[in-house]
Amino acid sequence: xxxxxxxxxxxxxxxxxxxxxxxxxxxxxxxxxxxxxxxxxxxxxxxxxxxxxxxxxxxxxxxxxxxxxxxxxxxxxxxxxxxxxxxxxxxxxxxxxxxxxxxxxxxxxxxxxxxxxxxxxxxxxxxxxxxxxxxxxxxxxxxxxxxxxxxxxxxxxxxxxxxxxxxxxxxxxxxxxxxxxxxxxxxxxxxxxxxxxxxxxxxxxxxxxxxxxxxxxxxxxxxxxxxxxxxxxxxxxxxxxxxxxxxxxxxxxxxxxxxxxxxxxxxxxxxxxxxxxxxxxxxxxxxxxxxxxxxxxxxxxxxxxxxxxxxxxxxxxxxxxxxxxxxxxxxxxxxxxxxxxxxxxxxxxxxxxxxxxxxxxxxxxxxxxxxxxxxxxxxxx
Numbered sequence: 001x002x003x004x005x006x007x008x009x010x011x012x013x014x015x016x017x018x019x020x021x022x023x024x025x026x027x028x029x030x031x032x033x034x035x036x037x038x039x040x041x042x043x044x045x046x047x048x049x050x051x052x053x054x055x056x057x058x059x060x061x062x063x064x065x066x067x068x069x070x071x072x073x074x075x076x077x078x079x080x081x082x083x084x085x086x087x088x089x090x091x092x093x094x095x096x097x098x099x100x101x102x103x104x105x106x107x108x109x110x111x112x113x114x115x116x117x118x119x120x121x122x123x124x125x126x127x128x129x130x131x132x133x134x135x136x137x138x139x140x141x142x143x144x145x146x147x148x149x150x151x152x153x154x155x156x157x158x159x160x161x162x163x164x165x166x167x168x169x170x171x172x173x174x175x176x177x178x179x180x181x182x183x184x185x186x187x188x189x190x191x192x193x194x195x196x197x198x199x200x201x202x203x204x205x206x207x208x209x210x211x212x213x214x215x216x217x218x219x220x221x222x223x224x225x226x227x228x229x230x231x232x233x234x235x236x237x238x239x240x241x242x243x244x245x246x247x248x249x250x251x252x253x254x255x256x257x258x259x260x261x262x263x264x265x266x267x268x269x270x271x272x273x274x275x276x277x278x279x280x281x282x283x284x285x286x287x288x289x290x291x292x293x294x295x296x297x298x299x300x301x302x303x304x305x306x307x308x309x310x311x312x313x314x315x316x317x318x319x320x321x322x323x324x325x326x327x328x329x330x331x332x333x334x335x336x337x338x339x340x341x342x343x344x345x346x347x348x349x350x351x352x353x354x355x356x357x358x359x360x361x362x363x364x365x366x367x368x369x370x371x372x373x374x375x376x377x378x379x380x381x
Contacts, residue, residue, distance in 0.1 A: 009068060009071055012071055016048065016076065020076055020080070024079050025079050025080070028353070031206040035200070035206070037207065050072055050076075051087070051115065053068065054091065055115040060115040066241070066244060067303045069091065070300060072087075074249075077248070077250075078252045078255050081252070083207070084253075085158065085207040086207040088246065093242055094165060094167050098111045102185075105222070106225065110165050119165050120165075121163055124154035124166060132370050137181065139151065139153065139170045139171065140170055140171045141172050144218075148223070149217065149218060150218075152170065153212065153214065154211065157209065157210055157212050158208065160210030165188070168183070168186050169182070169183050170182060179229050180229055182228050183234060184225060190218070191218060192215045196212060197210065198210045203353070203357035243319060244303050244321060247324075250322070250325035257355075258288050258336070260340075264339060264340050264351075265281050291328045295325035301321070302314050316379070319374040326361035326362045327368060329361055330362060333351075336351045
């Protein structure tokens with residue numbers, strides 16, 4: 001196995017890192033404090049191909065690999081995990097769902113504008129009463145002539161207020177259980193669709209997270225995404241790949257927190273020496289550098305398997321990567337604050353933001369507990 005990046009991958013990393021340093025870093029604190037979704041970044045992200053990373057060129061995408069996707073998400077998260085989360089949700093959830101299960105007509109109409117960055121995507125699964133138990137959702141879709149009528153709500157929806165194209169899961173046959181859930185494409189401006197409460201989040205505040213409400217929302221019949229009753233099954237397949245993106249986000253966040261801690265340890269002096277000269281700090285840095293690299297390799301393995309066979313399931317590998325990378329990122333962010341001491345508790349330094357941002361990685365797209373359940377099921381089946 002060759003772990004060396006290709007020349008193209010090395011260039012991609014340099015390009016995205018330079019973009020993040022120049023276009024994002026100067027605004028990180030401002031966007032965090034105001035919860036500003038940086039729509040002004042969208043055209044620049046599109047120019048770099050970062051809004052259609054894995055989508056084929058035929059549909060307006062960049063046609064890059066799953067490993068390339070991880071590299072791009074890492075480099076964004078190293079500077080601002082909130083921006084990385086928006087890019088990951090747009091690519092790995094909404095766009096991916098349409099690409100994997102949409103008809104050719106749906107791909108041309110809905111996927112291509114998403115991949116070109118002309119529209120922003122959202123993906124609605126979670127509800128106030130159904131998170132990990134996604135099959136217990138209450139949002140319904142009832143066929144009425146040439147339309148489906150959606151009623152209900154989704155919560156914790158990334159881009160719930162700013163998304164142009166939404167993929168929404170709804171119950172079409174309650175008696176069928178998980179086989180009674182279907183997916184629908186809903187366009188912003190559709191009558192009966194509205195944005196609800198914008199969440200005031202602990203971290204990743206530059207990424208819009210809101211409720212989405214449906215009140216007699218009429219969706220054309222040809223907006224059914226995939227086969228009727230297969231929405232939940234398809235969702236699990238989308239999440240297999242989506243979790244690789246969240247793992248990459250966690251790796252990038254951990255890398256950013258580690259670099260902040262390392263730089264501070266080299267500059268801050270105590271008892272006449274840089275604190276990095278003390279073994280207590282050295283061991284923290286050594287352990288975290290090792291853990292981050294292990295998380296990165298787990299993530300790249302899952303991505304590589306997806307590249308080798310796009311139709312293959314990477315359920316266990318994706319969950320392992322997401323579980324380990326997210327929990328390691330929490331530990332790195334925690335010690336980043338600890339190494340900064342009192343300065344880790346104030347907003348003048350990046351440590352406290354990494355600390356706030358990181359917790360979502362152990363919750364979003366399946367909690368750590370759900371990842372352990374998934375892994376155990378794969379081992380025991």
